[in-house]
Amino acid sequence: xxxxxxxxxxxxxxxxxxxxxxxxxxxxxxxxxxxxxxxxxxxxxxxxxxxxxxxxxxxxxxxxxxxxxxxxxxxxxxxxxxxxxxxxxxxxxxxxxxxxxxxxxxxxxxxxxxxxxxxxxxxxxxxxxxxxxxxxxxxxxxxxxxxxxxxxxxxxxxxxxxxxxxxxxxxxxxxxxxxxxxxxxxxxxxxxxxxxxxxxxxxxxxxxxxxxxxxxxxxxxxxxxxxxxxxxxxxxxxxxxxxxxxxxxxxxxxxxxxxxxxxxxxxxxxxxxxxxxxxxxxxxxxxxxxxxxxxxxxxxxxxxxxxxxxxxxxxxxxxxxxxxxxxxxxxxxxxxxxxxxxxxxxxxxxxxxxxxxxxxxxxxxxxxxxxxxxxxxxxxxxxxxxxxxxxxxxxxxxxxxxxxxxxxxxxxxxxxxxxxxxxxxxxxxxxxxxxxxxxxxxxxxxxxxxxxxxxxxxxxxxxxxxxxxxxxxxxxxxxxxxxxxxxxxxxxxxxxxxxxxxxxxxxxxxxxxxxxxxxxxxxxxxxxxxxxxxxxxxxxxxxxx
Amino acid sequence: xxxxxxxxxxxxxxxxxxxxxxxxxxxxxxxxxxxxxxxxxxxxxxxxxxxxxxxxxxxxxxxxxxxxxxxxxxxxxxxxxxxxxxxxx
Numbered sequence: 001x002x003x004x005x006x007x008x009x010x011x012x013x014x015x016x017x018x019x020x021x022x023x024x025x026x027x028x029x030x031x032x033x034x035x036x037x038x039x040x041x042x043x044x045x046x047x048x049x050x051x052x053x054x055x056x057x058x059x060x061x062x063x064x065x066x067x068x069x070x071x072x073x074x075x076x077x078x079x080x081x082x083x084x085x086x087x088x089x090x091x092x093x094x095x096x097x098x099x100x101x102x103x104x105x106x107x108x109x110x111x112x113x114x115x116x117x118x119x120x121x122x123x124x125x126x127x128x129x130x131x132x133x134x135x136x137x138x139x140x141x142x143x144x145x146x147x148x149x150x151x152x153x154x155x156x157x158x159x160x161x162x163x164x165x166x167x168x169x170x171x172x173x174x175x176x177x178x179x180x181x182x183x184x185x186x187x188x189x190x191x192x193x194x195x196x197x198x199x200x201x202x203x204x205x206x207x208x209x210x211x212x213x214x215x216x217x218x219x220x221x222x223x224x225x226x227x228x229x230x231x232x233x234x235x236x237x238x239x240x241x242x243x244x245x246x247x248x249x250x251x252x253x254x255x256x257x258x259x260x261x262x263x264x265x266x267x268x269x270x271x272x273x274x275x276x277x278x279x280x281x282x283x284x285x286x287x288x289x290x291x292x293x294x295x296x297x298x299x300x301x302x303x304x305x306x307x308x309x310x311x312x313x314x315x316x317x318x319x320x321x322x323x324x325x326x327x328x329x330x331x332x333x334x335x336x337x338x339x340x341x342x343x344x345x346x347x348x349x350x351x352x353x354x355x356x357x358x359x360x361x362x363x364x365x366x367x368x369x370x371x372x373x374x375x376x377x378x379x380x381x382x383x384x385x386x387x388x389x390x391x392x393x394x395x396x397x398x399x400x401x402x403x404x405x406x407x408x409x410x411x412x413x414x415x416x417x418x419x420x421x422x423x424x425x426x427x428x429x430x431x432x433x434x435x436x437x438x439x440x441x442x443x444x445x446x447x448x449x450x451x452x453x454x455x456x457x458x459x460x461x462x463x464x465x466x467x468x469x470x471x472x473x474x475x476x477x478x479x480x481x482x483x484x485x486x487x488x489x490x491x492x493x494x495x496x497x498x499x500x501x502x503x504x505x506x507x508x509x510x511x512x513x514x515x516x517x518x519x520x521x522x523x524x525x526x527x528x529x530x531x532x533x534x535x536x537x538x539x540x541x542x543x544x545x
Numbered sequence: 546x547x548x549x550x551x552x553x554x555x556x557x558x559x560x561x562x563x564x565x566x567x568x569x570x571x572x573x574x575x576x577x578x579x580x581x582x583x584x585x586x587x588x589x590x591x592x593x594x595x596x597x598x599x600x601x602x603x604x605x606x607x608x609x610x611x612x613x614x615x616x617x618x619x620x621x622x623x624x625x626x627x628x629x630x631x632x633x634x
Contacts, residue, residue: 024605026554027555029594029595033595033598033599041560047552047557047598048557049559049617049620050557050558050620050621050624051556051557051558052556054558097555097556097557098554098555098556098557158577184563204623273616291581352615366553394560412616412617412620413620413626413627414625421620421626423625423627424626424627427627470613472613473612473613473614473615473616475616
């Protein structure tokens with residue numbers, strides 16, 4: 001895991017002192033809200049429905065024990081005993097007082113964390129495969145590249161006031177678990193014919209009001225050219241991106257307007273001017289960053305346990321992932337107890353995950369785009385001990401990838417942008433799926449819910465998406481079918497008219513039952529849907545509505 | 546009828562403006578206003594510094610949030626509807 005150097009520490013410390021002064025000036029009246037708002041947003045502080053919200057950056061989703069304990073302390077002392085993991089692998093605290101935020105940032109800085117660039121029209125927290133450095137299907141660890149991008153993009157003077165926010169994802173495995181096709185820039189690590197690793201470069205993906213899948217503009221970028229090429233892309237975007245219209249300001253609109261080929265041509269033209277300059281990454285620097293991300297090893301590899309207590313085998317089957325090192329496994333810690341709030345975790349649970357990471361997980365945990373946590377490196381002989389502790393903590397739900405593993409934005413229960421509630425809908429679907437005993441029979445399926453078109457809950461790329469809308473003061477929910485997040489990324493299509501909230505869980509359950517009736521043997525939900533088309537499910541959605 | 550609501554500067558909590566020009570966390574202590582008086586009071590609240598952030602008018606019907614934004618304002622008043630440990634203290 002990367003460790004701050006003196007420069008990193010100084011950077012974060014200076015920013016906290018600057019913000020402490022800005023908060024003091026706001027409280028004593030020297031700054032108006034209009035003056036203060038852009039300053040607080042640059043430090044991750046939003047004003048939501050009930051309170052301020054602090055969004056803390058978790059670079060490429062990676063956490064260690066002391067960091068998890070600090071998050072637990074913040075939840076306990078400054079919040080209401082819980083935090084909320086987001087689809088961008090950050091954590092949000094929903095109830096901090098403004099007067100406490102500088103002190104909270106102090107606590108974060110001590111464990112090398114901050115809230116910088118978690119808002120605003122800048123390059124946001126870089127995301128990566130949550131199983132990076134562990135996954136059995138990995139080509140190369142994406143974390144060193146994400147860290148290099150983090151350092152380059154932090155306080156980047158040229159890219160602090162872009163036309164709109166900008167999100168970069170890096171995936172180093174064959175399976176795309178970072179969602180590179182729904183990011184402004186997606187980087188896929190590949191090998192060329194000579195066996196050298198480099199990057200496929202995808203641009204113009206995104207969700208929100210105008211969902212678009214990214215398009216590839218380069219088949220192979222040499223690693224030393226990473227930062228110069230990213231700079232070239234951002235310069236083209238910074239120059240031509242629409243600053244006149246908030247809804248057309250993302251790079252996806254520019255890429256669509258120019259065409260990917262022309263956007264790529266302009267990028268290459270700009271790149272030709274700068275590629276041999278100071279942005280070329282020295283091999284020694286790449287090696288220095290890589291050295292922070294060493295692969296764990298085991299002296300004597302043990303097999304995955306085949307027997308154990310009731311429930312343990314099911315948890316292994318759903319929540320364990322194969323590891324690239326013999327004798328190790330990765331495990332998903334589900335933050336989706338049946339009927340719970342997706343992504344929420346209590347202070348005590350954060351402490352327990354910290355303990356498990358330190359004692360059994362090589363001091364590492366990850367946050368995932370599905371609002372779960374991962375222990376990436378667990379010795380096989382420790383799996384049952386870890387499971388026991390998770391059971392005791394209420395964190396052992398064996399539902400990773402199932403219909404109860406629902407992703408949800410905070411929605412109208414917290415968010416000032418939302419039009420409708422999303423968490424209660426997720427809870428009701430989860431409860432009904434469980435009551436009907438459908439999760440295991442249905443198997444892999446993604447259900448994602450949003451309370452507005454900004455799509456923080458990623459409903460566009462869910463097999464079953466739910467979008468809340470407001471119609472004259474009443475909540476209605478549009479159902480989308482056929483979206484997907486990874487290698488087979490696609491944007492779901494709206495099935496028909498919106499449903500009342502109380503009708504949504506039943507409609508989803510009927511869709512799942514229809515799938516069970518019409519699927520071919522061993523066919524996943526999304527494959528059945530693509531084979532028969534969304535219309536085959538339409539009747540099941542509206543039959544009783 | 547209308548009332549004026551805002552978020553408290555220090556901690557962001559939901560507050561309502563009283564007839565005495567103070568701020569309360571209780572909607573039943575809010576001043577009920579109508580027409581021009583509501584706009585005048587809002588302008589007054591916007592001009593003040595120190596306690597409230599972003600004051601605005603909400604509809605009140607039968608002593609509760611009303612109008613098209615009634616649910617949003619009801620959630621602001623009573624807290625998240627997500628249950629369990631997440632009810633506001």
